[in-house]
Amino acid sequence: MLVRLLYASRAASPLTAPVVDAILAQSRDHNPKLGITGMLCYSDDLFLQVLEGGRDEVCELxxxxVRDDRHTKVRILSFEEIPERRFGAWTMGHVNIARVNPSLLLKYAERPVLDPFACSGRASMALLDELIATASVIGRC
Known part of the structure; x- marks a missing residue:
């Protein structure tokens, strides 16, 4: 059974390029073995990530x-059984929200910043869908 989990968290320490690169490298190394695909968005101290795969694998990941010291305030925004993957092309695609047109963010939130804690899981998922449609996702692997 396939599931999709969307969560948000805050970074425990400043998000530097090496920190993000380490998270992405770890994801791209481990996720294929687990059958997990997804996408990571980040900005300032925020993470927004979607994971897809088998229920047990996604829940364990x-x-x-949640136990990873790099994350704090981890919150589930959406969890659902799915008939097919939306993010099957990425072991872990990523988007640096600082490089996204602010008007796109404003379309789904009160302010033109990434803040999944201040909007619905549905709005956050719609933002991810639009990022895919506008070819903003990096790291097709």
Whole structure:
């Protein structure tokens, strides 16, 4: 059974390029073995990530993320059974929200910044869909 989990978290320390690169490298190394695909968006101290795969694998990975010292305030925004993957092309695609047109963010939120804590899971998922449609996702692997 396939599931999709969307969560948000805050970075425990400043998000530098090496920190993000380490998270992405770890994801791209481990996720294929687990059958997990997804996408990571980040900005300032925020993460917004979607994970897709088998229910047990996604839940175990999420539990690992919750215990990861790099994340704080981890919150589930959406969890659902799915008939097919939306993010099957990425072991872990990523988007640096600082490089996205602010008007796109404003379309889904009160202000033109990434803040998944201040909007619905549905709006956050719609933002991710639009990022895919506008070819903003990096790291097709």
């Amino acid at each position: 999420f539990n690992t993320i």
